[in-house]
Amino acid sequence: MSVPTKYVYEFAEGSRDMAALLGGKGAGLAEMTRLGLPVPPGFTVTTEACKVYLATGEEPDEFGVEAAHSLAALERAMGRTLGAPDDPLLVSVRSGARFSMPGMMETILDIGLNDRSVTGLAKTSGQERFAWDSYRRLIQMFGRTVMGVEGELFEQAIAALPQSRLRSTGGTPMAQRAVATDHDLDTAELIKLTEEFKDIIRKETGEEFPQDPADQLARAIRAVFDSWNGERARIYRHREHIPEDLGTAVNVQAMVFGNLGTDSGTGVAFTRDPATGESGMYGDYLPDAQGEDVVAGVRDALPLSELKILAPGTYIELGDHLRTLEAHYRDLCDVEFTVERGKLWILQTRVGKRTAEAAFRIAHDLGDDGTISTDEALMRVDGAALTRLMFPRFDTTPADVPLAHGVPASPGAAVGVAVFDSAEAVRRAAGGEHTVLVRRETTPDDLPGMIAAEAVLTSRGGKTSHAAVVARGMGKVCVCGAEALTVDPVARRFTTESGVVVHEGDTLSVDGTAGTVHLGALPLTASDVGRALEAGTGTGQLTQAVLGALAHADSVRGLEVRANADTPEDAARARALGAQGIGLCRTEHMFLGERRALVEAMILASDDTAREAALANLLPLQREDFTGILKAMDGLPVTIRLLDPPLHEFLPDRTELAVRLASAVHPDPHDRELLQAVERMHEQNPMLGLRGVRLGLAVPGLMAMQVRAVAEAVIDRLGAGGRPHAEIMIPLVGTVEELRLARAETERVLAEVAAETGTTLDCPIGTMIELPRAALTAGRIAEAADFFSFGTNDLTQTTWGLSRDDAEASFFPLYLEKGVFAVSPFDSIDEEGVGRLVELAVEAGRAVNPRLETGVCGEHGGDPDSIHFFHSVGLDYVSCSPFRIPAARLEAGRAAVADRTGTSDTR
Ligand code: PEP
Ligand code: MG
Numbered sequence: 001m002s003v004p005t006k007y008v009y010e011f012a013e014g015s016r017d018m019a020a021l022l023g024g025k026g027a028g029l030a031e032m033t034r035l036g037l038p039v040p041p042g043f044t045v046t047t048e049a050c051k052v053y054l055a056t057g058e059e060p061d062e063f064g065v066e067a068a069h070s071l072a073a074l075e076r077a078m079g080r081t082l083g084a085p086d087d088p089l090l091v092s093v094r095s096g097a098r099f100s101m102p103g104m105m106e107t108i109l110d111i112g113l114n115d116r117s118v119t120g121l122a123k124t125s126g127q128e129r130f131a132w133d134s135y136r137r138l139i140q141m142f143g144r145t146v147m148g149v150e151g152e153l154f155e156q157a158i159a160a161l162p163q164s165r166l167r168s169t170g171g172t173p174m175a176q177r178a179v180a181t182d183h184d185l186d187t188a189e190l191i192k193l194t195e196e197f198k199d200i201i202r203k204e205t206g207e208e209f210p211q212d213p214a215d216q217l218a219r220a221i222r223a224v225f226d227s228w229n230g231e232r233a234r235i236y237r238h239r240e241h242i243p244e245d246l247g248t249a250v251n252v253q254a255m256v257f258g259n260l261g262t263d264s265g266t267g268v269a270f271t272r273d274p275a276t277g278e279s280g281m282y283g284d285y286l287p288d289a290q291g292e293d294v295v296a297g298v299r300d301a302l303p304l305s306e307l308k309i310l311a312p313g314t315y316i317e318l319g320d321h322l323r324t325l326e327a328h329y330r331d332l333c334d335v336e337f338t339v340e341r342g343k344l345w346i347l348q349t350r351v352g353k354r355t356a357e358a359a360f361r362i363a364h365d366l367g368d369d370g371t372i373s374t375d376e377a378l379m380r381v382d383g384a385a386l387t388r389l390m391f392p393r394f395d396t397t398p399a400d401v402p403l404a405h406g407v408p409a410s411p412g413a414a415v416g417v418a419v420f421d422s423a424e425a426v427r428r429a430a431g432g433e434h435t436v437l438v439r440r441e442t443t444p445d446d447l448p449g450m451i452a453a454e455a456v457l458t459s460r461g462g463k464t465s466h467a468a469v470v471a472r473g474m475g476k477v478c479v480c481g482a483e484a485l486t487v488d489p490v491a492r493r494f495t496t497e498s499g500v501v502v503h504e505g506d507t508l509s510v511d512g513t514a515g516t517v518h519l520g521a522l523p524l525t526a527s528d529v530g531r532a533l534e535a536g537t538g539t540g541q542l543t544q545a546v547l548g549a550l551a552h553a554d555s556v557r558g559l560e561v562r563a564n565a566d567t568p569e570d571a572a573r574a575r576a577l578g579a580q581g582i583g584l585c586r587t588e589h590m591f592l593g594e595r596r597a598l599v600e601a602m603i604l605a606s607d608d609t610a611r612e613a614a615l616a617n618l619l620p621l622q623r624e625d626f627t628g629i630l631k632a633m634d635g636l637p638v639t640i641r642l643l644d645p646p647l648h649e650f651l652p653d654r655t656e657l658a659v660r661l662a663s664a665v666h667p668d669p670h671d672r673e674l675l676q677a678v679e680r681m682h683e684q685n686p687m688l689g690l691r692g693v694r695l696g697l698a699v700p701g702l703m704a705m706q707v708r709a710v711a712e713a714v715i716d717r718l719g720a721g722g723r724p725h726a727e728i729m730i731p732l733v734g735t736v737e738e739l740r741l742a743r744a745e746t747e748r749v750l751a752e753v754a755a756e757t758g759t760t761l762d763c764p765i766g767t768m769i770e771l772p773r774a775a776l777t778a779g780r781i782a783e784a785a786d787f788f789s790f791g792t793n794d795l796t797q798t799t800w801g802l803s804r805d806d807a808e809a810s811f812f813p814l815y816l817e818k819g820v821f822a823v824s825p826f827d828s829i830d831e832e833g834v835g836r837l838v839e840l841a842v843e844a845g846r847a848v849n850p851r852l853e854t855g856v857c858g859e860h861g862g863d864p865d866s867i868h869f870f871h872s873v874g875l876d877y878v879s880c881s882p883f884r885i886p887a888a889r890l891e892a893g894r895a896a897v898a899d900r901t902g903t904s905d906t907r
Contacts, residue, residue: 005048005060005062006046006062006066007045007046007048007049007059007060007062007063007066007067008043008044008045008046008049008063008066008067008069008070009021009022009026009030009043009044009046009070010041010042010043010070010073010074011026011029011030011033011039011041011042011043011044011253012030012033012034013030014026014027014029014030014031014033014044015027015030015031015034016028016030016031016329018030019098020047020098020246021046021047021048021249022044022046022047022096022249023044023047023095023096023097023098023248023249023251024096024097024098024099024100024350025094025095025096025249025251025348025350026044026096026249026251028348028349028350029042029044029251029253029348029349030044031328031349032325032346032349035324035325035328037321037324037325037346038321038343038344038345038346039345039346039347040253040254040255040256040345040347041073041074041077041078041253041254042074042091042251042252042253042254043067043070043071043073043074043251043252044096044249044250044251044252045063045067045221045249045250045251045252046249047097047098047246047247047248047249048060048247049063049225049250050225050228050247050248050249050250051245051247053222053225054225054226054228054229054247059222067221070252071217071252074089074091074252074254075089077254078254082111082112082213082214082217083111083112083113083114083117083212083213083214083216084117084120085116085117085119085120086120086123086124087120087124088112088113088117088120088121088213089112089254090109090110090111090112090113090121090134090254090255091111091112091217091252091253091254091255092107092108092109092110092111092251092252092253092255093107093108093109093111093217093220093221093224093250093251093252094107094108094224094250094251094253095107095224095227095228095248095249095250095251096248096249096250096251097228097242097246097247097248097249098242098246099240099242099246100350100353101233101236101237101240101242102353102466102469102470103232103443103444103466103469103470104227104230104232104233104236104444104447105224105227105228105230105232105233105248106145106223106224106227106230107141107224107292108138108141108142108145108146108220108223108224109134109137109138109141109255109290109292110134110135110137110138110141110255111138111142111213111216111217111220112213112216112217112255113131113134113135113138114211114212114213114216115211116211117213118131118132118134118135119131121134121135125257125260127260127261128187129186129187129190130257130259130260132187132190132191132194133185133190133259134257134259135190135194136190136193136194136197137290139194139197139198139201139209140154140197142209142210142216142219142220143197143200143201143204143209145220145223145227146219146220146222146223147201147204147205147207147209148205149200149201149204149205150204153200153204154197154200157193157196157197157200158185158193161185161189161193197209217252221250221252224248224250225247225248225250227248228247228248232444232445232447235447235448235451236447238816238817238819238822239451239474241822241823244819253347256338256340256343256345256347257290257338257340258286258288258289258290258291258338258339258340259288259289259290260288260340260341261288261341262287262288263311263339263341263342264287264288264338264339264340264341264342265285265286265287265288265289265307265310265338265339266285266286266289266290266291266293266336266337266338266339267283267284267285267286267301267304267307267336267337267338267339268283268284268334268335268336268337269281269282269283269304269318269322269334269335269337270282270283270322270332270333270334270352271322271323271325271326271332271333271334271352272326272332272358272362273358274332274334274352274353274354274355274358275354275355275357275358275408275409275410275411276355276357276358276361277332277354277355277357277358277359277360277361277362277365277542277545278361279365281304281318281319281322282304283303283304283334284301284302284303284304284462285301285302285303285304285306285307285310286301286302287302287310291336291338291347300460300461300462300481300483301462311339311342314339314342314344317344318335318337318344321335321344321346322335325349329349329351330366330371330372330376331351331362331366331372331380332351332352332354332358332362333349333350333351333352334349334350334352334353335347335348335349336348336349353469355410355411356384356385356386356388356389356411357389357411357542359380359381359382359385360381360385360386360389360542360545360546360549361541361542361545362380363376363377363378363380363381363545363549364377364541364544364545364548364549365545366380367548374552375552375556375897375900375901377548377549377552378549378552378553378556378890378893378894378897379894379897379898379903381549381890382864382887382890382891382894383864383867383884383886383887383888383890383891383894384864384887386529386546386549386886386887386890387883387884387886387887388412389527389529389530389542389546390527390529390530390533390883390886391412391413391527391530392413392524392525392527392530393412393413393511393513393524393525393527394413394509394511394514394518394522394523394524394525395522395523395524395525396511396518396522400518400522401518402511402516402517402518403485403496403500403502403508403516403517403518403519404482404484404485404496404497404516404517405482405484405515405516405517406457406458406459406479406480406481406482406483406515406516406517407461407462407468407479407480407481407482407515408479408511408512408513408514408515409465409467409468409471409478409479409480409481409512409515410456410468410471410476410477410478410512411477411512411513412476412477412512412513413477413509413510413511413512413513413522413524414434414436414454414455414477414509414510414512415434415454415507415508415509415510415521415522415524416433416434416435416436416453416454416455416507416508416510417433417434417435417436417504417505417506417507417508418435418436418438418494418502418503418504418505418506418507418508419435419436419437419438419449419453419504420437420438420439420487420489420492420493420504421437421439421446421449421489422437422445422446422447422448422449422450422452423448423449424449424504425437425448425449425450425452425453426448426449426452428452429452429453430452434454435452435453435454436453436454436455436456436457436508436510437449437450437452437453437455437456437457438457438458438485438487438494438502438508439456439457439458439459439467439487439489440458440459440460440487440489441458441459441460441461441465441466441467441480442456442458442465442466442467442470443466444466446467447470450467450470450471450474450476451474453476454476454477454510455476455477455478455479455508455510455512456471456476456477456478456479456480457478457479457480457482457485457508457510457517458478458479458480458481458482458487459481459482459483459484459485459486459487459494460480460481460483461480461481462480462481465480465481467480468480471512477510477511477512478510478512479510479511479512479515479516479517482517484496484497485517492504500519502519506519507519507520507521508520509521509522528540528542528543529542529543529546532546532547533546533547533550533576533577533578533886534573534576534577535576536576536578549890550578550886550889550890550893552893553889553890553891553892553893553894554578554889554893555893556893556896556897556900557871557889557892557893557895557896558871558892558896559867559870559871559875559876559877559878559892559895559896560580560581560855560876560877560878561578561579561580561877561878561879561880561885561888561889561892562579562580562581562582562583562584562637562639562855562857562877562878562879562880563575563577563579563581563582563583563879563880563881563882563885564582564583564584564585564586564857564861564879564880564881564882565579565582565584565585565629565882566585566586566587566589566590566629567589567625567628567629568628568629568631568632569632570882571628571629571632571633571638572632573882574882574885575632575633575636577882577883577885577886578885578886578889579633579636579882579885580636580637580877581633581636581637581638581639581725581877582629582633582636582637582638582639582640582879583639583789583855583856583857583861583877583878583879583880584639584641584729584789584857584879585629585638585639585640585641586641586644587622587625587640587641587642587643587644587706588643588644588645588649590621590622590625591618591643591650592650595618595621596650598614598617598618598621599614599618599647599650600650600651600674601613601614601617602614602615602618602699602702603647603650603651603677603681604673604674604677608700608701611700611701612701615701615702615704615705616705618705619705619708619709619712622705622706622709623708623709623712623713623716624713625709625713626638626640626709626710626713626714626726627713627716627717630713630714630717630722630724630725630726631717631720631722633725634717634722634723634724635722635723635725636725637725637727638724638725638726638727639727639728639729639766639787639789639857639879640706640710640726640727640728640729641729641730641731641768642693642696642703642706642707642728642729642730642731642742643695643696643702643703643706644691644692644695644731644732645691646681646683646686646689646690646691646695647681647690647695647699648677648678648681648682648683648686649686651674651677651678651681652674652678654675654678654679654682657671657674657675657678658675661675687794687797687803687804687805688798691731691732692730692731692732692733692768693730693731693732693733693738693739693742693767694732694738696730696742696745697738697741697742703742703745703746703749704745704748704749707728707745707746707749707750708749708752708753710726710728710763711726711749711750711753711754711761711763712753713726714726714761714763715753715757715759715761718759726763727763727764727765727766727786727787728746728763728764728765728766729765729766729767729768729787729789730742730743730746730765730766730767730768731767731768731770731791732768732770732771732791732794733767733768733769733771733774733781734771734773734774735773735774735777735780735781736777736780736781736783736784739767739781739784739785740784743765743784746765747765750763764786764787764853765785765786766785766786766787766788766789766853767781767784767785767787767788767789768788768789768790768791768794768857769781769788769789769790769791769795769838769841770790770791770792770793770794770795770798770858771794771795771798772795772798772799772837774841775795775837775838775840775841776837776840776841778840778841778842778844778845779844779845779847779848780848781845782844782845782846782848782849782852783848783849785845785849785852786849786851786852786853787852787853787854787855788841788842788845788852788853788854788855789854789855789856789857789879790838790841790854790855790856790857790858790875791857791858792829792834792838792856792858792859792860792861792866793826793858793859794858795834795837795838795858796825796826796829796830796834796858796860799830799833799834799837800825800830800833800834802825802826804826807826812824823865826859827859827860827863828860828863828865828866829860829863829865829866829869829870831869835869835873838856838870838873838875839873842854842873842874842875853876853877854874854875854876854877855875855876855877855878855879856870856875856877856878856879857879859880861878861879861880861888862878862880862881862884862885862887862888864887864891866878867888867891867892867895868891868894868895868898871892871895871896871899872895872899878892
């Protein structure tokens with residue numbers, strides 16, 4: 001017998017383990033209710049109900065009865081009836097998905113107010129102004145969110161009120177600059193505004209604002225369901241890789257009021273500082289205000305420590321609840337709270353978002369004091385956060401006086417040109433420009449611009465404002481609340497206190513760690529963490545936390561991490577960062593610069609003698625390259641790939657040459673010769689042309705020269721007392737026959753050098769697997785290979801039939817927007833397609849050659865999600881750019897822990 005699905009849960013019926021069904025917020029409310037924290041009663045409509053509604057346009061059949069039942073329970077608990085004329089119960093209706101999507105979906109407060117109950121509320125609260133303010137807020141929110149009225153129309157109605165009738169906000173510097181807010185309206189104005197708002201709704205929709213509280217509630221719940229598919233929410237999900245089909249839960253909760261006078265207020269509190277990880281209560285408090293005012297940053301909040309002075313008892317009680325929550329969740333928690341006439345209510349809790357720095361410090365501290373295990377501590381940080389910490393910071397001098405100071409909301413350093421709206425940030429970023437998005441405050445509509453910009457700068461709002469929360473989540477540099485700036489988005493400029501005017505297009509440097517903004521581009525230097533990682537040691541709590549996490553990752557990971565490096569300098573840097581060898585040394589990079597002339601000579605050679613002479617000139621240079629790299633990686637494997645790209649890449653551009661020849665009075669005969677060669681070698685589709693192993697087989701002497709250079713470098717290093725471990729890798733093999741021919745030639749030269757020098761050369765020979773045919777015939781290819789290295793750049797290109805050079809700038813934005821890809825398959829491995837080929841090839845290769853070594857050296861080798869995949873298919877190593885090595889080590893460790901402990905969410 002199947003258990004009937006339940007679509008509505010009262011808070012006391014749920015728990016933290018039910019986040020998939022109740023959403024993060026609903027699960028948190030349920031858990032706090034169980035813990036006995038003061039949570040206003042309410043119920044949660046499940047994500048399943050949302051899914052049914054989004055699929056059919058109707059709530060499930062059982063929903064109506066269940067919701068009515070839960071509402072009746074809520075009314076009983078509160079001793080009041082929703083929207084009753086004399087003493088109304090009011091409720092809030094809030095979204096709450098499985099994964100936090102701050103500000104991306106809708107919230108409607110004060111449901112239950114109408115023309116009659118507003119007077120009841122005025123009477124019971126004893127505050128007429130408050131009652132009308134609540135009513136006009138409801139109409140405004142409901143009108144915009146549920147009835148689809150342009151929000152700007154309500155704002156205009158507020159702005160149109162005569163300035164002379166606005167009250168002053170008091171003595172703060174901000175108020176002295178006469179910034180008028182809707183907080184200043186008196187009762188008569190609020191009553192008038194309420195009528196105006198109703199008129200706006202009537203005019204825009206042809207409908208009246210609904211007076212029936214049950215109707216308000218039902219429509220508000222639907223609006224929250226619908227907001228799952230709103231543009232903001234979709235963009236956010238896309239960016240955060242949140243699946244589209246989860247749906248949102250909806251929380252209906254008794255309203256409590258923070259705007260009932262000076263003994264009321266609202267705030268956000270964290271169990272630790274989410275910016276630095278420092279332990280101790282932290283947050284913002286806004287007296288006489290509703291919760292949305294804090295998040296919107298419309299008014300400047302007080303630091304939470306002020307609450308200690310304003311209401312010491314409440315402060316102590318809040319501290320107790322925060323400690324309870326952190327001990328229970330064993331992690332940083334944040335709460336939204338409201339104080340209603342001296343009574344503390346907790347409205348939400350969750351494991352709080354944090355900066356990269358805070359993530360490492362908190363994980364380390366909780367691991368250190370035994371709250372969590374070292375495995376858990378490792379799972380609390382990730383490679384993306386580590387990479388952010390390695391980013392450079394500004395190298396300022398005392399002469400670099402900032403234009404302004406603000407709140408250091410999200411750390412890091414960024415340089416870009418000022419832009420004043422989201423669209424401009426997006427437009428300029430598409431042209432490759434770095435921008436700083438400057439706003440008074442951001443709203444969820446600014447999301448595309450925040451994604452596109454390098455940094456976000458606002459003149460209002462604190463650490464918990466929208467700008468701060470979203471930027472931190474994205475790892476984007478952010479300074480907010482730079483109050484000294486007067487931002488004029490219409491004239492597209494801002495003015496500082498000292499009168500400096502910054503126009504759109506002017507360059508700014510934003511320091512999100514210090515909270516400063518500077519005119520012009522400041523020089524950047526490596527971060528302390530970056531330095532410590534290269535040095536392998538360092539002081540400071542953050543550095544210790546990072547090194548501790550990496551040490552644990554190194555101790556548990558199965559994947560080795562190697563580097564893609566082609567110079568001794570890169571090799572040394574990679575080794576310092578923890579590389580366990582070189583997985584890909586691209587030799588073509590050694591054929592550039594002044595060596596181009598030698599390569600040209602080889603290509604233009606008219607006979608064997610001329611070609612051999614050209615190759616002989618290249619040989620000592622290559623040998624020197626390899627010697628340097630083998631020295632930098634002494635004792636570790638160095639995989640040297642033979643020449644891969646089509647030779648014409650080393651010749652001048654065809655059009656340029658043709659123009660040069662056509663416009664020269666005395667054409668250079670060398671140019672003419674070059675042009676003939678370029679034309680002879682021209683291919684319509686060079687990526688599928690004479691490259692990789694084909695080149696080695698087609699150009700006599702080329703492969704032999706490179707193998708000889710490797711072999712002689714090994715001999716040199718042995719002579720110098722080193723421990724060289726060179727491996728030779730053949731690129732773009734499609735059939736075992738190619739590899740057999742290349743292998744025979746390689747072995748012949750190795751034997752020749754060994755005989756000449758009287759040395760034994762032990763040099764594994766392997767191949768790249770970067771063509772679908774190679775993957776599909778991997779069993780055959782393994783007969784002739786000591787190792788496989790997956791070239792997932794080309795493998796992605798050839799599996800999808802997508803040009804790796806063009807596709808991303810061409811139709812990828814469209815494909816990403818339409819959801820064809822959640823992420824570019826060149827960035828993160830396409831597990832189903834390309835990944836499947838990798839898996840097949842590993843299995844088939846190992847079946848034939850159990851000692852076959854397998855690795856990946858395409859860009860995916862440094863991508864966190866891909867690393868988890870490569871761990872799961874049992875590769876021996878990943879290889880990536882030097883700067884990605886620490887993150888790769890960390891992710892390889894996390895993959896191993898996730899595997900061992902069965903943790904599925906690795907993000
Ligand atoms: C690859 O194709 O994944 C690879 C590593 O080789 P390259 O990028 O040099 O073509
Ligand atoms: Mg390749």
